[in-house]
Amino acid sequence: MSKLLVSVTSVEEALLAMEGGADIIDMKNPHLGALGALPLTVVAEAVNAINGQRVTSATTGDLPMQPDIICQAVMQMATTGVDIIKVGFFGSHAENASCISALQPLIQKNNLHVVAVLMADMEPTLEVVELLRQAGFFGVMLDTARKNGQTLLSHLTINQLQNFLYLAGDMQTGLAGSLAIEHIEQLLAIKPSYIGVRGAVCWEGSRIAKLCKNRVSAISTLLYNCNKLVENIELA
Numbered sequence: 001m002s003k004l005l006v007s008v009t010s011v012e013e014a015l016l017a018m019e020g021g022a023d024i025i026d027m028k029n030p031h032l033g034a035l036g037a038l039p040l041t042v043v044a045e046a047v048n049a050i051n052g053q054r055v056t057s058a059t060t061g062d063l064p065m066q067p068d069i070i071c072q073a074v075m076q077m078a079t080t081g082v083d084i085i086k087v088g089f090f091g092s093h094a095e096n097a098s099c100i101s102a103l104q105p106l107i108q109k110n111n112l113h114v115v116a117v118l119m120a121d122m123e124p125t126l127e128v129v130e131l132l133r134q135a136g137f138f139g140v141m142l143d144t145a146r147k148n149g150q151t152l153l154s155h156l157t158i159n160q161l162q163n164f165l166y167l168a169g170d171m172q173t174g175l176a177g178s179l180a181i182e183h184i185e186q187l188l189a190i191k192p193s194y195i196g197v198r199g200a201v202c203w204e205g206s207r208i209a210k211l212c213k214n215r216v217s218a219i220s221t222l223l224y225n226c227n228k229l230v231e232n233i234e235l236a
């Protein structure tokens with residue numbers, strides 16, 4: 001069963017997303033980029049408001065791929081009590097690899113659940129997925145760095161996405177990148193752990209507009225029905 005991750009910008013939106021049926025409440029500031037970070041105080045308040053009723057995650061920002069900067073951002077975000085910390089990998093393979101090596105001991109020592117976000121529109125190398133697995137990352141997801149009307153599926157085919165999920169092995173997997181309601185069915189057929197959305201659940205489909213609870217409910221219901229369909233096809 002694939003789950004629904006919804007990115008929110010405030011405590012108010014976190015509660016609306018939960019009421020609308022989101023499984024993972026993801027704290028993010030879309031005004032500051034693809035993975036813009038919210039202030040730690042806002043993340044901590046939202047985590048308290050959700051109070052264990054849903055899994056929470058938060059992004060550390062569109063940061064330069066420098067190990068000290070990335071490690072510091074992760075440790076700061078960990079102080080909020082959020083369940084999952086999402087780190088964007090925006091660099092070359094070598095830069096990404098050095099940040100993964102630096103994060104490995106932090107993840108192990110502090111038992112952190114870190115999800116790496118790879119950018120489908122920045123030609124990520126698939127070798128990085130194996131490095132993440134070996135370093136003890138909790139998960140890996142694909143998103144798009146440029147929110148310019150193109151979607152995840154403008155950059156990768158379903159077969160390429162399926163290969164990505166296969167390479168992730170037992171890590172959690174997420175697919176995102178300006179996804180809309182019409183993408184859900186084909187993506188659920190390849191069974192990622194979760195689908196991530198922001199723009200699709202905001203007024204007028206704009207990721208910087210306010211979150212709309214009815215849109216969250218619509219996608220959540222669609223996800224439920226598609227999951228059931230996939231299950232029934234497998235049983236038949």
Ligand SMILES: O=C[C@H](O)COP(=O)(O)O
Nearest residue numbers: 007177178196197198199
């Ligand atoms: O983590 C998921 C994202 O917030 C996706 O944002 P988007 O749907 O606006 O590309």
